[in-house]
Amino acid sequence: PAATQYQWYKDNVPYDGNFTIIGGANNQTYTVTSEGKYKVEVDLGNGCVSEGQIIIEYDSLPVVTDTNLIGCNDDFTDFYTFDLSDAVSEITNNDTSLFVENYYHLFNDAENQNGAITNFDNYTNQVINEEIFVRIENQSGCASIAKITLNVFNNPKILGDEDIYYCLNTYPSPITLDSGLLIGNPNDFQYTWLFEDGVNPIINLNNNFPTLDIIKKGVYTVEIESLDGCIVSRKITVTNSDTATITNIIVSETLIRTRVSIKIEVTGEGDYEYAVDNYNFQDSPIFNGLLYGYHIITVNDKNGCLPNVQKEFTILQYPKFFTPNNDGRYDYWNLNNTNSLLVHYNSISNITIYDRFGKVMAIIDPKSNGWNGFYNGKIVFPEDYWFSVDLIDFKGKVTKKIGHFSLVR
Template sequence: MMKCVKIILFYIFISCAVCDATAQSISVNDSFTAQQLVENILVNSSCANVSAISVKGDTFSGGQNSYGYFNSGASSFPFTQGVLLSTWSSKNSEGPYVSTRGGGNKSWLGDSDLEQALGITNTINATILEFDFVPLTNFISFNYIFASNEYQSYFPCEFSDGFAFLIKEIGTSTYENLAVLPNTTTPVSSVNVHPLINPITDTQGNVRPGCPSINETYFNGFNNLSSPINYSGQTKVLTAQTNVVAGKTYHIKLVIADDENEDYDSAVFLEAGSFLPKIDLGPDRLLATNNPICFGESYIINPNLLSGYTYKWFKDNVELTDTSPTYTVTSPGIYRVEVLLTPSCIATEDIKFEFTSEIDLNDTSLSQCDIDNDGISIFNLTKVDAIVKNNNSNLSPVVYYETLVDAQGQINPIANPTTYSNKLVNQSVFARVSNSFKCANYAEVRLIISNNAIAVQNPISTCDTDGTNDGLSQFDLNTQVTPQVVMGLPAGLIVEYYLNPTDAIAQQNQLSNIFKNTVETQQIIYARIVNGPDCYAITPITLVVNTFDPPNFQDETFVLCETSSINLTVNSGFSSYLWNTGATSNTITVNTPGDYSVTVTSFDGCQKTKKHLVAVSGIATITGVTVNDFERNENSISIEYTGIGDYEFSIDGSYFQDSPMFNGVAPGEYLVYARDKNGCGLSIPFVAYVLDYPRYFTPNNDGYNDIWQIKNLDNLPQSTLFIFDRYGKLLKQLVSSDIGWNGTFNGFTLPTDDYWFHLNLENGKIIKGHFSLKR
């Protein structure tokens, strides 16, 4: 009866407190006992069995407690109501935030369990709420917010006010701290959760370097004058949770303390009613979170509760007939369990399941050829990867196993699937493929030894036509060999070529289509006949290179004289002849110039072509000469001619030279010739005269050199010669028919001296010079 009265009075007080709350601030009542805070606020449920409740905190503030009940009133604080633990008088937690306020006492001790949980020393001003708890389910949790006045200046870089939710099973000595950041073991404190702290100069003039942000995701922000609580900053709503064993007794210790300095206080706000036993069914199994249930598999939902409870199972809000403690899920949906823990306590939880689609794989076979016919060969299993996977590139690489059991257990994978040697004839291996959710499926690959018969292949011959005649030549394998290999075989087969059987089996070092034999004259290569990933057959191919290099078969050049003919001949003894004139004998007669070629064919079918260049030639016609005379040793004759031949020239009929220019010619009469070098004949001679004058004469009537004359001038009848003394006096005028000058003037002999002449040639050219008369 007394307990009921207490509860009624408690709720009347709660109502009054709500009415007194301001619009901007929470309200705090620090008169609550430890039992009221735990039973009526934090737990407030018949589903919890708590005992041994105690609280301790501030004993230095004249009756003010560092713990209490809070209500958010009309403020924006995230929790409507709950339990408050602080490091100063809990009433000081009411907003707004005032930066100059602080509390506590150095004689107010800290807590060693908190220090151990946070990894700090020298805590003070600890507030501790403790109780024993017997869970009825396998999971507990509560929601909380950590707030602190350490969230100012550079303090988060150095001071670690913090909070711990410590739990241990009765009879054990080690606590576990549940007040840690999600999915970590990092305790919640002002050092472990804060934004970027910029460098700052403190009140003593010291420059503090600041520190980078850490776990800022969980920081809710800094407060101001409109804040509903009197703390400079706070975390977001966090959850402390853990798995427990239903029916066992646990000790709970909630503790908060200052780190060394009592002037900057902190608090933890615990949401009312959030500390309850809960059912942990595990995370939702969803495609979006990459943990769905694999197609064809099932999942057992197990609340892991004590026996004797009553169970109801629901799928998509429809009650199921199954009332067992577990439920096996075989299809997608939202499943819920309601567990009657006591006549007045029901725990419930739901979980959502999604299933992957089926991994669609193909069983298949892989055929390989067997060179030695022992039923054992080397298989490249990866050739059927795409077939097994249905060409689905989103699936994992295929892993092969020798047994299905190994594949399902992922043990003993085939280490070298590209060079796997079968153990038995007609053996099977098993492929394991998974999707992005790690779900797997399996396919069987039958390993078959190909026994297709292939006819013995005829040698493939070609001729050595690259000019080296070394027995090496190129083969176009697709054109020269493949048609013979696939003749009579099923359509769609492909032929690959290899140097040896080992390469053909392993499909390594495949030859290119244009292949030049590496063994002179004759070489065996191997054709692998391929049907998709399968080997249809392997057969040897003999390549033969025939050499053909007839003697005296170089190209030749011939000369055909005008109006004549010549015979062009190659050796006899070949299989056939074909001239570019269409003639088929080894000799032809031609009477016109041109390019003549003959292709001869050996009895092996090899051919070689010889070219005959026939050029026309003929006798030259000399059309004139150009004479450079009166130059003593520099006199010259240049022969002018026409003709189609290759000529050499002469001015005496004996000595011939290639050039038509003759230098250093002595004065005189010449017969010039042009002779065809190809033997077509000599030109009609042409007369040329080279004139020059004597440089002196001696008219002493000794019969030698008594007359000064220009030799051969009589061949230029229109020429006139004038002789002068050194003073320009005309002494003699001569015409071409005159014999010359005897050194007299008007019958008188002239003295030894130099004399001058002018020769006016018939072509208008004037030659001037001088000579000496000697006596």
């Protein structure tokens, strides 16, 4: 049967089952203006009455905030691929009871839930400063709409990562690290310098400048932030290096009597290359086929620490044995390369010869025939003997050379 009459009732909160009639509410529909329990009685005629009840509860609209998403490009274009969900926490003010219904291109589409964006987590803006609308709902289904503005800026343009060296011979003088900013006024950026030595936790150096003076090896990271909020970083790895210290020059005889080999021994934290008489640097500290006489060794740090280290050295040429038996061969002992030495030295002292106990056996002129193997007019025993000689350069600097030889009978 068709309904002939309607009557609406209301039970106010707190509900007690006592419905009161709503005056004038006699239509099929009723517009609710407050929460409560509502009942409608429908007169179907012939004494038949049907009724139904519904509880109406009000809930607040979600509180949302419009926001921006920033995309930072390295390719200097106006387009960037966003994950639109990155904006949700700011839109909802971190209210986890709210959730995203969907994202839309237009406000009306968000209201009508029409034409949702399906690739919201991989969305490339279509125009500059594009506006996207997101429909936010609460558990009651109440919805609010917030706006996301997509801004695309350029990352600061900087140099790449860099490896440099700190020269220990310059300590405690610092070296200056540079942020590597290539474009823009350095004062328009914020800088954060971090340091790690591989042992301790990363340290924030609290330096907001485009350069940093340092005296310690380690990995330095500078973060550069533009006024638009784009952040890039680069690492500068600082390794210690040093000039060399020449500790020894080992001279070895060769099968060619006029030539020798040398090995240069050094200490230091550098990466070294070597040259003799400023001719062709090499990585090996061993040189073969050198002539007897005066030479200059140069040791260069390939990492750039200066100055190059140089050392003058002289290889004396002399018999390793002599046989003073008056047979006309090897009857005298003396230096062999005196004349070539005097090209580089102003003078050569007399040569003092000792026995193994340090007793002076003879003092000879390097320009004479040499020692004949006699001491105070007597023949000495065949054994090893030592000698010393001073080489005096043109500035008066004295270089003392020593060596030994054998007397054989």
